[in-house]
Amino acid sequence: MGLMDQVELPQPVKYVFNWGRKYSLWCFNFGLACCAIEFIAASTSRHDFIRHGVIPFAHGPRQADLLVVSGTLTDKMAPAVKRLYEEMPEPKYVISFGSCANCGGPYWDSYSVTKGVDQIIPVDVYVPGCPPRPEALLDGIIALQHRIQNESLKDRIAGRRQDPITLGADAPLALEEGA
Amino acid sequence: MSDVLARRDRALSPEETEELLRDRLGDGLQRTVLEYGVFTVWVEQDAWVQAATLCRDEPLLAYDMFDNLFGIDAREEGFDVVAVLYSTSTGNRIALRTRCAGGRDEPTCPSITDIYRGADWMERETWDMFGVDFPGHPQIGPRILTVENFEGWPLRKDFHLASRAAKPWPGVKEPAELDEDGNVIERVPHIGDAPGPYDLDKAMAEQAQAMNPRPELDGPEDDDDADDEPAEVEAGPDDDPTVSGAEKAEARRKAQAEARAKKAAERAGGDGDEGAAQLDQDVYDQLIAEGKSERIARSKAKAAYIKAQRAKEGDA
Amino acid sequence: MSDLETTERVLPSNAPGEDVAFEILGDGDFPTAEMSLSIGPAHPATHGVFRIVLDLDGERVRGARPVIGYMHRGFEKLAEYRDYRQIAALTNRHDWLSGFCNELGVAIAVESMLELEVPDRAQWIRMLMAEWNRILNHLMFIGSYALELGAITPMFYAFREREDIQHLMESATGGRLHFTYNQPGGVKIDLPKGFLKRSAEISKVTRERFDDYVDLVLGNEIFQGRTVGVGPLPQDVALSLGITGPTLHATGIAEDSRVTEPYLKYGDIDVEVPLGENGDAFDRFYVLLHRIRASLDIIDQIHDHMPAGPVNSKLPKMVKAPEGAIYVRTENPLGQLGYWLESDGGRTPWRFKMRTPSFSNVQAIPYLMQGALLPDAISILGSVFFVVGDIDR
Ligand code: SF4
Numbered sequence A: 001m002g003l004m005d006q007v008e009l010p011q012p013v014k015y016v017f018n019w020g021r022k023y024s025l026w027c028f029n030f031g032l033a034c035c036a037i038e039f040i041a042a043s044t045s046r047h048d049f050i051r052h053g054v055i056p057f058a059h060g061p062r063q064a065d066l067l068v069v070s071g072t073l074t075d076k077m078a079p080a081v082k083r084l085y086e087e088m089p090e091p092k093y094v095i096s097f098g099s100c101a102n103c104g105g106p107y108w109d110s111y112s113v114t115k116g117v118d119q120i121i122p123v124d125v126y127v128p129g130c131p132p133r134p135e136a137l138l139d140g141i142i143a144l145q146h147r148i149q150n151e152s153l154k155d156r157i158a159g160r161r162q163d164p165i166t167l168g169a170d171a172p173l174a175l176e177e178g179a
Numbered sequence B: 001m002s003d004v005l006a007r008r009d010r011a012l013s014p015e016e017t018e019e020l021l022r023d024r025l026g027d028g029l030q031r032t033v034l035e036y037g038v039f040t041v042w043v044e045q046d047a048w049v050q051a052a053t054l055c056r057d058e059p060l061l062a063y064d065m066f067d068n069l070f071g072i073d074a075r076e077e078g079f080d081v082v083a084v085l086y087s088t089s090t091g092n093r094i095a096l097r098t099r100c101a102g103g104r105d106e107p108t109c110p111s112i113t114d115i116y117r118g119a120d121w122m123e124r125e126t127w128d129m130f131g132v133d134f135p136g137h138p139q140i141g142p143r144i145l146t147v148e149n150f151e152g153w154p155l156r157k158d159f160h161l162a163s164r165a166a167k168p169w170p171g172v173k174e175p176a177e178l179d180e181d182g183n184v185i186e187r188v189p190h191i192g193d194a195p196g197p198y199d200l201d202k203a204m205a206e207q208a209q210a211m212n213p214r215p216e217l218d219g220p221e222d223d224d225d226a227d228d229e230p231a232e233v234e235a236g237p238d239d240d241p242t243v244s245g246a247e248k249a250e251a252r253r254k255a256q257a258e259a260r261a262k263k264a265a266e267r268a269g270g271d272g273d274e275g276a277a278q279l280d281q282d283v284y285d286q287l288i289a290e291g292k293s294e295r296i297a298r299s300k301a302k303a304a305y306i307k308a309q310r311a312k313e314g315d316a
Numbered sequence C: 001m002s003d004l005e006t007t008e009r010v011l012p013s014n015a016p017g018e019d020v021a022f023e024i025l026g027d028g029d030f031p032t033a034e035m036s037l038s039i040g041p042a043h044p045a046t047h048g049v050f051r052i053v054l055d056l057d058g059e060r061v062r063g064a065r066p067v068i069g070y071m072h073r074g075f076e077k078l079a080e081y082r083d084y085r086q087i088a089a090l091t092n093r094h095d096w097l098s099g100f101c102n103e104l105g106v107a108i109a110v111e112s113m114l115e116l117e118v119p120d121r122a123q124w125i126r127m128l129m130a131e132w133n134r135i136l137n138h139l140m141f142i143g144s145y146a147l148e149l150g151a152i153t154p155m156f157y158a159f160r161e162r163e164d165i166q167h168l169m170e171s172a173t174g175g176r177l178h179f180t181y182n183q184p185g186g187v188k189i190d191l192p193k194g195f196l197k198r199s200a201e202i203s204k205v206t207r208e209r210f211d212d213y214v215d216l217v218l219g220n221e222i223f224q225g226r227t228v229g230v231g232p233l234p235q236d237v238a239l240s241l242g243i244t245g246p247t248l249h250a251t252g253i254a255e256d257s258r259v260t261e262p263y264l265k266y267g268d269i270d271v272e273v274p275l276g277e278n279g280d281a282f283d284r285f286y287v288l289l290h291r292i293r294a295s296l297d298i299i300d301q302i303h304d305h306m307p308a309g310p311v312n313s314k315l316p317k318m319v320k321a322p323e324g325a326i327y328v329r330t331e332n333p334l335g336q337l338g339y340w341l342e343s344d345g346g347r348t349p350w351r352f353k354m355r356t357p358s359f360s361n362v363q364a365i366p367y368l369m370q371g372a373l374l375p376d377a378i379s380i381l382g383s384v385f386f387v388v389g390d391i392d393r
Helices: A011-022 A034-043 A078-087 A099-103 A134-150 A153-157 A171-178 B014-028 B045-057 B119-130 B162-166 B199-211 B247-270 B281-289 B294-315 C075-079 C084-091 C099-114 C120-148 C153-173 C195-218 C221-227 C235-241 C281-305 C357-362 C365-369 C374-383 C388-392
Strands: A025-031 A066-070 A093-097 A125-127 B029-035 B038-043 B065-073 B079-086 B093-099 C007-010 C022-025 C034-039 C051-057 C060-067 C324-332 C335-343 C351-355
Touching: A011 A134, A011 A153, A025 A034, A025 A078, A025 A134, A034 A066, A034 A093, A034 A134, A034 C153, A066 A078, A093 A099, A093 A134, A125 A134, B014 B029, B014 B038, B014 B045, B029 C324, B038 B045, B038 C324, B045 B079, B045 B093, B065 B119, B065 C235, B065 C335, B065 C351, B079 B119, B079 C335, B199 B294, B281 B294, C051 C374, C060 C365, C060 C374, C075 C084, C075 C351, C084 C099, C099 C120, C099 C324, C099 C335, C120 C153, C120 C195, C120 C281, C120 C374, C153 C195, C195 C221, C195 C281, C221 C281, C221 C374, C281 C374, C335 C357, C351 C357, C357 C388, C365 C374
Parallel strands: A025 A066, A066 A093, A093 A125, B038 B093
Antiparallel strands: B029 B038, B065 B079, B079 B093, C007 C022, C034 C051, C051 C060, C324 C335, C335 C351
């Protein structure tokens, strides 16, 4: 990728390239707590996010584009999450699924819970809820896909991230700029 | 043995159990309590192991199932350890309870891992949570639940939750702190008494300390970073919509809310453009340069800013 | 070359004085190196953030050390800062597969301390929900245990049922995982119209599909090959460790607090407790699977019993438990859940101890793994059904 982080791709190429990327998100589920069950529910037949091009069979972080952190992150677990994130190749995306991953959730005052996964890794999409419904995850994925479609790969690979999307607050915006 | 409740008709009543235990343990047995169907036997520390052995081996008792073991904070007198045992053949349950030797400083309690295997992790947990040492336990460390380098004993009553002191309850109200009429009870905050081992906790405690003294009733109002700190989002374990009742309390709450809204509006209008800059930029930059995370830096910088502001006001 | 004819007997080091022994093939001359293998905390086979360190001698597990605490969220401390109604929302979340059964214990504890009269209908509704929740939980484990042994299909089948049941429970409680439907004195609101009819329909469908699971998993030769005789647990060890639930029933002990110390209205109906014989992985799964059928039987009985009437009683504005301590034990899907609630008369508990089934059950893992083969380690680990949040709280 030596060239790609220095040269912006021409528009048509970028379009096709991003289009390909957004519909083949290999997803590594970092299931931590209750929310992981809803994540699994989202991957099975009723909700089925595979139809959106999210492939939940990444064998490990090294094969994944998308990390879904679902559940409570504790101080004991935090180093492992950071390490997994660092193992993922750029460009990589993070969805923080559930209040716990967003901010600590019901354990906001606990002595052993990290108050939000964004304290240790950058997050692209926040999905609120305790637990969020599977539909909310689909929403988050679509918002992320719109972002991927429009982003400059050069910036991404160089590690310049845009502001995170908070579902409910700015998701409609994200959809608008999509198209 | 596989016949559950095979001997239920021959199960000893609490009085008979007490008699039997008193006969075997003598003065080791202090007293017994029967409340809400729980039969608790207080034993001397020295008789603890003997009592457990007796409960398991005495054919009339036959407490073969180890249910539970945990600690309880007993205020000035130190800590209690409770072991709950159950008998599958008679259907009886007993709670053995003892007060740890060593007071609050060095509580110890003999281990019963040799008698019941299940006590192993339970004792490790009690040590982790209360700092009660169990001589005779095969391996009490490392800490079983908390992080290895955790400081303090979380379930002791003198361990305060740092985040709770630094931040107001993010929900609408604090039900645990309302009196019968739903009025807010002022609490004495133990700010920064025992911040967690992590930088962010410490920084938050520091920020909280700087914000003190708080104006009464309104609670800490300096949470103007509500928008940029996701941790302020309503966490919502409070799901209880039914508390409002007395109109008095209702009106009072409304008034408070209005006052708060006004204050917020004032703040927004007054120093709207420097609202984001309410922190000490130098301190902030320095901390960032030191490689601290943004939130820690922001908390600390804010504390520094508030201190400086206070000092200025004092001069004027 | 090593002589594979001789055998060596190994006594598990944590089972002093017991005549359980494992035979190791060969005379020990086979050049194997001791190694220590750390699985987890993020490993697909541990379904959750659970770590286990195996000391291996070749393929043979010499010792296993579970490392827990990765999901420790400090429930017991947090409960001391929340009032009795808020605690229900907290307890929902430690065993996240059986939220309803968890909150039940708190409600019962507070009610018994306050001597609150709970309306009959509320009690039957609670039982109905608890049994549905039990089925939800077991379905999840059927899916995940099969997945760990290499079969992905049962997971999809299990979730087909789960979605139906979750939808049913959601229609009454508003939650898919965490219901928070109990409150001291009853349940929050009455069942919606048509709930019982729908419930009866789903119960019928689930019962029909139950045979699919038996054929698909239990009757599967590969599944049997990987589980029969793997990780047997003797009765006395199980009791001394405090193991409960399907893991205990698999050893043949029918200790189930719905039967031995009936709470709610369990005394009025027949509760069947499926039992195993040897306490091996197969039996544990067998018991788990058949508990679904037993629960469906209970649900059908509840439909017949459901009385009309109010579902909650009037509560004081501030629920304050009187001074004293109570221990309430309920039968959770994974075993017996005990809450020790000690109150000093205030709004919040003085001490709220959770005796969670998974914590005790997982203590059996070092015992079960000693002397097992590495591939069996996975099937043992999966067969001691646990939820990580329930271990660590
Ligand atoms: S957000 Fe709620 S459901 Fe999700 S992990 Fe946290 S407590 Fe569980």
